[in-house]
Amino acid sequence: MGSHHLHRRYGSGTEPPEIRLADGPTHCSGRVEILHEQIWGTICDDEWDIEDANVVCHYLGCGSAISAPRGSRFGQGSGPIWLDGVNCTGSESAISKCPAKEWGKHDCTHTEDAGVTCSDPNEVRLANGSNHCSGRVEILHNQQWGTVCDDGWDINNAQVVCRELGCGKAISVPRGAHFGRGRDPIWLDDVKCKGTEAALRDCRLKPWGEHNCNHGEDASAICSELRLVNGTNRCSGRVEIFHDQEWGTVCDDRWGMKQAEVICKEMGCGVALKAPTKAFFGRGSGRIWKDDVNCVGTETLLSECTSSDWGVNNCQHSEDAGVECADPVELRLVNGSSRCSGRVEVFHFQQYGTVCDDGWDLNDAMVVCRNLDCGSPISSPHGARFGQGADPIWLDDVECTGAESTLSECKAKPWGTNNCNHREDAGVVCSDDLRLVNGSNRCSGRIEVRPPHTEQWGTVCDRTWDKNDAEVVCRQLGCGKAGSILSGAHFGQGSGPIWMDNINCKGTEDAITECSANTQGSNDCNHGQDAAVICSDRFITNVANVRLEDGPNACAGRIEVFYQQQWGTVCDDGWDLDDASVVCKQLHCGIALEAPHGARFGRGPDRIWLDDVNCTGSEESLKDCGGRPVGEHNCGHSEDASVVCSGVFQVRLADGPNSCAGRVELEYNGSWISVGDTGWGLAEASVVCRYLGCGAAVNAPVGSTYGMPAGHPLLDGIKCTGHELSLIECQSTAINSKKCICGSYAGASRSYIAFTGRRHRLSSELLTHLLEHTNKLIGCRMAASDKSG
Known part of the structure; x- marks a missing residue:
């Protein structure tokens, strides 16, 4: 991503901008750079948090802060580090007005450059609602506002919109132009978000303007009108409510744990730990919107609790109420084929990072699948199966029993402590539309299914339930063969819809959705007839x-x-x-x-x-x-x-101008071996570049571009399609067993390949060929020695 900057525009004769964002994916995200003494420099991330980021976002006209990344998330700057220990309340008009160390005084390096990701409300808005946090979804494209079709529109999509607008959590997704029909273009259709994206534009989208909708299908969203300000993380802080286009506070009269429980629930922040009073998180500066809030603790929204009328109170900001919640670990799966498969990433310190695969198994995967409402785990891939992450490795040596609700409850090393690299990023594949519930392990229990385009799990009626049906379920979940076929709600009665009835599988299908059945959700069964199964783990199906x-x-x-x-x-x-x-x-x-x-x-x-x-x-x-x-x-x-x-090979690039170019050499048993260029091209180079994170392959030079090593044996004929994740997946041609490369090797007219890379492992096929060739080389050298003697 090339560098781009955003700063305020000033008229002639006014002061220059003091802040810009560099090297971010959008114009409202990037590394924070500040102008001082006519020189642009960076800000150290010590104590950098969401309130500091809010000041930057507001100053740049980019809405509210979504995150405050640390650790040079957007690359390292090259100028002075101007500020350290920045501590804003969030209400300052510029970052230079926040408390901080003296200009230029710091104990940091550019590996600690601070960044921000802002919501940029100029690109998305909610129209016709009661406030800016509810309404018809509209997005700006080609300088024109347009709507979004509600085909496939769900809570995950709305979650992204609410976050982008700084409106808390999505609580509802009304359909059918609930907030009226738009009159402008329909820009988007079939939007598919995971719910973790920073902006709607980052979701999987059809081409702009391509749709099969009308404005009677305009999508909508209703967001929570709460936020927590000035806390140590997103789940603690001063309680603020958005009303009448203005954020305001809540008075602490009658404030207690029941009120805090409701807020933590509404914000998706787990259980309440404390209900601080007396402006514990600092005094607000706007209206005091609510007083005498009275909750029973079972409400899902603060608006459901009784309270004074809007703005009616006998309080001062010294009585602003606060909340501290037990923030659960936020999870997402990246680079998979669906939202229920991919590289595991956890949110910590305002930044997503990966999980090392040391000790990673199906019990750990079970916690991830449950946390994401993705059914049961099918596999727990190691070795960066879904590509390498680029951010911190937050967790290592995770040991879950499988019963935990979040990864934070599992035994693991301290956050950020690991002995791994991103080649060891852990992954998960969940069943998404099938799970077993209430059993003794992941391979036994009541069968529950979730039809496409629904968010609700339901059961399967046991009428006609037999061994063929059970075999499909066990195979789909990676649980071996069917052991016991159970009926009569053996593992307890479900509570959702009965989605499948009169199921009739041949036993050879790959998924239960491929079987013949009544799938309309209407039947004359009851939950006393819920089907169940115990799959056999006869052949170590649970060995992870x-x-x-x-x-x-x-x-x-x-x-x-x-x-x-x-x-x-x-x-x-x-x-x-x-x-x-x-x-x-x-x-x-x-x-x-x-x-x-x-x-x-x-x-x-x-x-x-x-x-x-x-x-x-x-x-x-x-x-x-x-x-x-x-x-x-x-x-x-x-x-x-x-x-x-046999062990693994290492790869090095010799005689190149930098670490991402040179002659490819492989090490085995202390001997470095060069690679022949037969059939070598951009496809092979692309695989290595992609794997090693050195960008796209620019070229794959052949010949002696980077010199010819003396006396090194050759491995030749590596062939890739270009789509492989690593050289392990590529093929190679056998070396001609009749050809002997001896003392004349140094003068042989051989060419070599050059591409990006550092270290890699080879497939067993390549290894076999190399071992054979090395043995030939040894014999060849011995023969040459005998002849010379």
Whole structure:
């Protein structure tokens, strides 16, 4: 993203602007830069918060602050660091009027440059409502306001609009031109937001102006009219209400925990911790809109509580009421095929960051899926399956039991403490439209489904419910085969609609939605007939993790699998290279060299989970292999199985002008090996550039552009389509076994490739070819030595 700046426009003879935003994705977001002594410089993020960001946004005419990113989210500045310890109340007219250290005094570096993301209300508005936080959704495009069609319009879309306008949380999405018909263009249709985007423009959209609607289908939104000001995070602060186009405060007469509970609920901030009085979070400056607020605690909105009339009070701002809530961790899934799959990101300190995949398993994924109302977890991918994040790695070594409501309740390292990089970003794939409820684990329970375009889960009637139907459910959830087919609300009665009746699956379908059934939601069943299933985890369907212990490195050791919250070993009965190759593949450790028996790397201390494992070698993980039921064996720990994998390669770029260009060289066993250019092009270079975060591939030069190494063997024929996430997914051609590269290699007319990169692992196929070629090279050199001798 190129640098762009935003600042106030001044007429001739007036003072110059003091603030601008640089390198952000929109004109109302970016790194904060301030002008002092005619030099632009940055602001340190020490104590930087939403109130400081609000001053910047208001000054620039960009609405309210959405977030106050720290840690050079928008890149590092290059000038002086002018301000540190900025502490605004939010009501100042300029950042220079906020308390701070002296100009130029700081203990920071440019890795701590502060940023802001503003709502920019000039691009979206709510029309015809009772205030600016409710009404018909309108968006500015090509200098003209237009409406949004309500096809697919839901609470997630409205959530983005409310956040963009600084109007709190979306509470309703009326349809059918609830706030009247617009008269301008219909700019957007089929808007699909995850709910976490900063602006409506960031959601998945059809081309502007393309729609099949009329103004009788104009979308609307009603937002909460609350905000919390001057707190330490978004879930604490002085309570303010928007009324009659003005924000005002609430008097603390009769203020207590019941009122705080309602506000925390309305703001999506979990449970109330405190209900501070006496302007604990500072005095407001506007009207005192409410007094004598009286809630019972069960209301969902503060407006449902009794209180004085608007503006009627006997208070001063020294009595402004406050709230402190237990802010739950905000979650989102990024880069997946739907809102229920993708890279896991959590919101902390006003910034999204990733989760390291160390110890990441299905129990952790279960918490994420439940928190996002996305059904049951299907898988918990490791290794940045959904691409690498770019922000902080907030969590590592997460250990959930699966029963927690948010990741913040799970055991983990302290926030921000990790030994990972973004190649280890954790992911989740949830079932979105299918889940099992009230069972003893994720693979048992009452069956609940959620039809497309609805937000409500419902049950399945047990009439005609049989083994074929249950097989589809278990397969769809990654839970193996159907064990017990249960009826009569075995796991308790549901409370929502009965969405499916007279279901009739063949047993071969991939999803229950593909089965024949009455799906209209109308039937003569009751919740006493809710269908249920217990899926069999006969072949370790719940094993989520594999590790190698007590070996010389990360790719050799005693094989252990994680099941039912406990690590255990694998018996060596029938253990062979096919089984070991699956483990090496699962751990991204190259190819299997050995499958040792007899506790080669010591005896394990815990359970023996697996015996008679029978893999073909083509499986992606041990859970896909055959074997005895988990925990069933006739072994002792003297028979613990082990694995020795070949290990991984490293990649370096040699003789280039910078870290993102040069001759590609691969390291194996201490030897650096160059890569031939046969078939090499932008497709291959693009894969590496994308994986390593060095931008788009500019070119893929061949020939000796970056010099020719002496005496290095070649690996040739790497082929990618350009869509792979990494070189691991690419193919290679075998090296001609009859060709021997000997002493004449240095003068050979060979060319080399150059592209962006630093380190990478190779697929087992590439590794096999390289090992073969290295062996040939050794034999070739020996022959050359004998001849010269």
